[in-house]
Amino acid sequence: MSNIYHSAPSAYDFPLLVKQLLNRAKTVSQDQEIVYADKKRFTYKDLFNRINRLANVLDGLNLVAGDVVAVMDWDSHRYLESYFSVPMSEYILQTVNIRLSPEKILYTINHAKPKVLLLNSEFAPLVKDYQFENSSIEHIIWLDDNGVTSDGVFGGNQNRVKGEYEALLAAADDHFDFPDFDENTIATTFYTSGTTGDPKGVFFSHRQLVLHTLTEAASIGMLPNKQGVSYGDVYMPMTPMFHVHAWGFPFTATMTGLKQVYPGRYAPNLLMDLIINEKVSITHCVPTILQMVLKEAQDRDASFNGLKMIIGGSRLTEGLAKAAMDQGIEVYTGYGMSETAPLISLTDFSLNEPLLSEEEDIARRCMTGKPVLMVDAQVWGESNQPVGTGQENTGELVLRAPWLTQSYLKNDDAGKELWENGYMHTQDIAYIRPDGYIKITDRLKDVIKSGGEWISSLEIETILSLHPAVADVSVIGVRDKQWGERPLALVVLKSNCQDTKVDDIKALAEQAVARGIIPKYGVPSQFKFVDELPKTSVGKHDKKVMREMYANQSEV
Template identity: 65%
Template sequence: MIWLDDNGITAESVLDTNSKHVVGEYEALLASASDEFEFADFDENTVATTFYTSGTTGNPKGVFFTHRQLVLHSLTLVATFAMMPEGQGVSFNDVYMPATPMFHVHAWGMPYTSTMCGLKQVYPGRYIPELMVNLIKQEGVTFTHGVPTVLQMLLQQAEVSDTHFDGLKMTIGGSKLTEGLAKAGMARGIKCVTGYGMSETAPLLCTTDVIDTSLSEDEQISQRCKTGKPVLMVDVQLWSDNNELVPADGESTGELVVRTPWLTQSYFKNEDKGNELWQGGYLHTGDIAKMDADGTVQITDRLKDVIKSGGEWISSLELETILSLHPSVADIAVIGVEDEQWGERPLALVVKKATHAETEAEEIRALAEQAVERGLLPSYGVPKQFKFLDELPKTSVGKHDKKVMRTMFG
């Protein structure tokens, strides 16, 4: 075991005496090494990394990527962010800090890209809200990324410390960026956009298109919360249950399937699941989506999360987006629970803000009823059941764990 300690404090108190450790600054460790080291030549298709999926829809599965795939993914990230306008993309002047664990899909590949571009990088260690907010302000961090839970943590800490982030750019992925959360972020100076991908895809597949600043704030927020357009070298299609092409008309839905040079080719020691993943020559994401004629994708739900009620499908993600706009909602998840008459009905699991402890379920449900009146939600999609919780179950990377929620409440 190698112990890297950035503050010079000995690690002997937490490691047994037989453990090996290096004490000192990372820069000092680099300075003590030879700058003449040469890596041995190897095949670019050699596997470089292996890790496991977070297991939100089943058991964790091992995925793996080659050196070539990681380089291609990194180059695509560079090109994607470089082509965005000022204030939305990433440039050489940006200061990068990941708010995603390094073990979670290579911290979304951004440490590779940031090193490739020579950006200043700030690594927070443990994800402690007060520490992260202080680092963002002290080090001038301008770009970060993480799951919605991390953004909620930052906003809660910012409210306590009365901090404004002055245009911090943040890509949100792992779970849906709801309009309520995006609006709260913008109020604190955080420009949120959506990044879409999964462990099997290294991860980036889509990101928010260029924001039209002539739009109203609500229209901009809606745009920021869309899954976005495929990045360079990504081929996406919508397929039916029979693996037939679904039209990109902005209305029809199907499973999102993808091809690009940096996708895992199978699952580690699980060839059967790997074959399922790659049916028909495309990687099956397990996400239901619709796509506009211009290529803009909108994920409507996970195949395993969609609520089947009376023969109709109810999107848990659409419900979460609508209900998140209530000012009392700090966090929300919607799951399907068994119902004798309808098969399944939606259950809304809500974490209220401390400042809105007296809010009743009927007040939040009213938003869904208003959405029905505006034609944004079918009447059978309005949830009648609400549960208020102190915290929602989450995975090790902070994503909503609906598998656990269904076990607890389904």
């Protein structure tokens, strides 16, 4: 007897499509607000109508299922509408990383081959000389906040401009019947901003995005009020919407019907104004953005009044975490990557745990966190076998979850390498504690190999960040004749601490040796004060550039 169920003839199969994320909000959140910087505010009822209008605009462009629609915009209501309308119409949304170099931006467009480009007028200089004759782009929709028209921008290709976004929506019907289709249909694609070679395209299906959204809401919803998300929260991204779906939060916030605030370009004064005026209560960002808004708050002598903030992308150091908490931010860590959509783990909080000291609490907030629901996380050794738990069992973190990208776009060989032996390889070196906490100790490519021993650059950075004079720090390996590699610490001092001596900062590492936290060979041989550290397009420390800059810094 078969154990496959047979549904009633008229039963609805409920494919896991992006459109299903709107079901609850359409019923209960019609009057909830969506705010775009200081430029626009409207309700969810308007949002649903605008999603329909955009679908009708796209429907008039002679597209077919599977065509790519690319967006180049700041974080805006337009982007939010595209998150839903494009994949719900059975097209693929390409979120273009506008912080890449112009050459890399054009590479990603040429590789994904969009038929439609939604283009913010501020980015027109990046594409005005683009060779449209040899391009897949047939239609340009003009996005503008500054009264700039597209007249004459594209020369002989001006006929590709279909109109300005708001005017097109205003002229379109506000009813659209979004179809059902296979939930495994690709919904989105974007490109990793890797520091080597050309960017690689990752892609996600409707099913993956829905499962990621449900898991994100459930996992953060399980946290206490001081860290978790609830229906009364006000959400604002401080991670770009072009990067890993702004960590999936716009989908989660819309599904749950939260008030949403979109800041446009990330200017510290505007971010601070919106946090205060719109009563933003939950956000997420990389450490670079956190440092930026902390400085703005300090200049204003303002507090964040318990703003919940998830940090990812780069390591949250204890020094930065303490500075954030001192300013009234409930800061904690999430972990993921472009290939994981991105949520994999979160710092775990419980109301019933024993009272922690301030030092223990800050250390916990900086941990990589425990796997969220449905994630299978393991640490593998060189034989591609699990090595067990505990600090002594370090290896590569590998993953399984239902929302991980299945390959790279048009790059099967890289996809096979990513999924070797049936688990996704993160190239992060880690160990898993017996209580389930993941501790990332370094990137595979950033580990410093000195005298046959591995030194964790992240661990040394964390220790040095605790010095009150340190604004930012990165540790890289430089060539050494005796040991192969030795650590070099690159330190950015706070503006009011420019007279700090190297020995003052080095003493922190030496104290960590005395306490048994790091080995003696982990103390950097050299320290260099710098004005700033190179960053990638999404604000991570660009250690590849640093290693090139200081390749001749080796000791003799």
